[in-house]
Amino acid sequence: MRAQFPLLCVPDEPRLAYLDSAATTLRPREVIEAIASAHAHELGSVRRGAYNLARRADDAYEQARAAVAGFIGARSDELVFVRGTTEAINLVAECWARPRLQPGDEVVVTELEHHSNLLPWQRVASQTGAHVVSVPLDAADGFGLSALAARLGPRTRVVACAHVSNVLGFALPIAAIADELRARAPQAVLVVDGAQSVAHMPVDVGALGCDFYAFSGHKLYGPSGIGALFGKREHLASMPPYQLGGGMVGRVATEHTRFIDAPHRFEAGTPNVAGALGLATAVQWLAARDRASIAAHEGALIERAAAGLHTLGGVRMFGREGRVARGEPCALLSFAVDGIHPHDVASVLDTHGVAVRAGHLCAQPLMARLGVPAVLRVSVGLYNDADDIDALVVGLEHARGLLS
Amino acid sequence: MSVHDTHLAALYQAQLLDHGRNPRHAKPLAQIDRIAECDNPLCGDRIALGVRLSEGMVADIGFDAQGCLISVSAASLLCCAVRGGSALDAHALCVRALELVAARVEPWPPEFGELAALAPVARFPARRRCASLAFSALAAALGGEAAAAR
Numbered sequence: 001m002r003a004q005f006p007l008l009c010v011p012d013e014p015r016l017a018y019l020d021s022a023a024t025t026l027r028p029r030e031v032i033e034a035i036a037s038a039h040a041h042e043l044g045s046v047r048r049g050a051y052n053l054a055r056r057a058d059d060a061y062e063q064a065r066a067a068v069a070g071f072i073g074a075r076s077d078e079l080v081f082v083r084g085t086t087e088a089i090n091l092v093a094e095c096w097a098r099p100r101l102q103p104g105d106e107v108v109v110t111e112l113e114h115h116s117n118l119l120p121w122q123r124v125a126s127q128t129g130a131h132v133v134s135v136p137l138d139a140a141d142g143f144g145l146s147a148l149a150a151r152l153g154p155r156t157r158v159v160a161c162a163h164v165s166n167v168l169g170f171a172l173p174i175a176a177i178a179d180e181l182r183a184r185a186p187q188a189v190l191v192v193d194g195a196q197s198v199a200h201m202p203v204d205v206g207a208l209g210c211d212f213y214a215f216s217g218h219k220l221y222g223p224s225g226i227g228a229l230f231g232k233r234e235h236l237a238s239m240p241p242y243q244l245g246g247g248m249v250g251r252v253a254t255e256h257t258r259f260i261d262a263p264h265r266f267e268a269g270t271p272n273v274a275g276a277l278g279l280a281t282a283v284q285w286l287a288a289r290d291r292a293s294i295a296a297h298e299g300a301l302i303e304r305a306a307a308g309l310h311t312l313g314g315v316r317m318f319g320r321e322g323r324v325a326r327g328e329p330c331a332l333l334s335f336a337v338d339g340i341h342p343h344d345v346a347s348v349l350d351t352h353g354v355a356v357r358a359g360h361l362c363a364q365p366l367m368a369r370l371g372v373p374a375v376l377r378v379s380v381g382l383y384n385d386a387d388d389i390d391a392l393v394v395g396l397e398h399a400r401g402l403l404s
Numbered sequence: 405m406s407v408h409d410t411h412l413a414a415l416y417q418a419q420l421l422d423h424g425r426n427p428r429h430a431k432p433l434a435q436i437d438r439i440a441e442c443d444n445p446l447c448g449d450r451i452a453l454g455v456r457l458s459e460g461m462v463a464d465i466g467f468d469a470q471g472c473l474i475s476v477s478a479a480s481l482l483c484c485a486v487r488g489g490s491a492l493d494a495h496a497l498c499v500r501a502l503e504l505v506a507a508r509v510e511p512w513p514p515e516f517g518e519l520a521a522l523a524p525v526a527r528f529p530a531r532r533r534c535a536s537l538a539f540s541a542l543a544a545a546l547g548g549e550a551a552a553a554r
Contacts, residue, residue, distance in 0.1 A: 350528070352408070364448075403421075
């Protein structure tokens with residue numbers, strides 16, 4: 001598997017234990033070649049050209065849309081290409097929420113959100129007089145559905161939550177949350193941040209019952225600069241455009257302009273065609289694999305890491321106990337080493353060729369709740385193996401010896 | 405020792421470890437004339453640094469920092485270096501130190517004294533922001549003095 005990833009096969013370089021896939025995944029050769037081929041062969045101006053090259057690019061781009069939509073169980077006309085999860089959520093905040101929110105309305109988020117699924121709601125709330133309500137975790141390792149349900153009511157317009165926490169690693173019960181919305185706040189939409197889920201579990205937006213679902217290509221073995229937003233057809237149809245420009249207008253006159261239908265209405269300007277083709281290649285590459293055994297493999301690696309940390313001693317792990325009790329596999333583990341700051345640990349690990357994330361993981365409210373300024377996070381992808389985890393533990397032993 | 409061990413040993417040498425674990429001037433001041441707070445946007449290091457001035461001199465200095473060994477030791481070493489000296493000189497020192505960190509210069513010139521213990525951060529470019537935080541905070545705190553002098 002490592003051989004499929006050029007970054008893991010650089011000659012004359014020490015072995016890289018890349019354990020930061022939650023930040024960005026490595027790209028397999030097939031995806032890299034698809035992007036290079038796109039630049040070499042498919043470069044035509046989508047929806048604009050009257051010549052064959054442009055027609056081919058347009059077809060390829062729309063086929064990519066169909067492939068990415070199918071990957072999450074959506075239809076093509078419900079799939080907007082964007083730069084990534086961050087842009088997708090900003091689009092929903094700007095184009096669905098802002099025109100609708102009234103003073104006193106509520107946007108419900110959770111305590112574990114990534115800043116990209118918090119800040120856009122803070123802004124739209126301050127613009128409209130609405131309020132952001134944060135649902136706390138019920139413990140350091142669990143999410144209480146009843147706590148969220150209790151906060152739903154007639155003033156709720158948006159519930160925004162992660163599918164999988166980028167810090168704690170567990171999945172929120174999206175389908176159950178959607179049921180609660182239908183029962184208690186049918187006027188609200190459910191916006192799901194799928195950045196950490198799509199690479200590690202099959203996603204079917206119909207089964208989940210969400211209104212919007214966002215994810216990034218670069219966390220899905222695809223390129224950066226591309227991502228996707230699923231939005232239910234009736235929502236996208238009702239939303240004004242996000243950015244204005246070429247390629248999304250029906251008729252332009254000085255006083256008034258009519259825009260074309262979704263999803264193209266939300267794709268102003270020339271899109272990231274190569275990125276879309278790369279993302280489509282990535283989802284097809286991943287879908288062709290045995291995803292259940294990949295999930296089991298990733299979960300086993302995280303368990304190996306947890307066991308190694310437990311044996312090391314003096315390590316605090318986050319978000320683990322409830323998930324293990326519920327028997328849920330997980331592709332990441334956040335932890336802190338007693339008495340040593342995560343950055344200092346990470347520098348030592350770096351010298352061992354072990355790449356992990358250290359910091360607040362763009363989740364400062366959650367850090368405050370956990371009572372730490374920063375953590376270390378090990379996160380795996382399908383290219384990782386036991387040697388990577390063992391290198392992590394050896395590096396941590398070294399860090400402890402040097403710095404404690 | 406591997407080359408990596410050499411770099412780690414150069415950075416985490418005794419003086420830096422000492423200032424990181426037992427920081428000097430890590431206290432709030434009773435009277436503060438200038439204060440600046442800096443956060444490292446990437447990672448969770450933060451510092452609040454307060455200065456008491458007297459006739460253009462740094463009469464006292466104190467900080468509250470939450471962060472890694474590098475950022476805390478940098479703050480401690482900086483406070484030791486500037487306390488009792490000219491505020492203008494302190495500002496100039498910070499500006500120069502930020503340049504040295506950004507340019508990955510190693511070693512630092514002798515005028516930096518014990519602050520030169522930070523120079524090996526050049527070998528760990530991911531830690532430059534950690535080393536820079538205290539200098540950025542003090543430069544911001546004393547920016548008014550520097551501007552008035554021009």
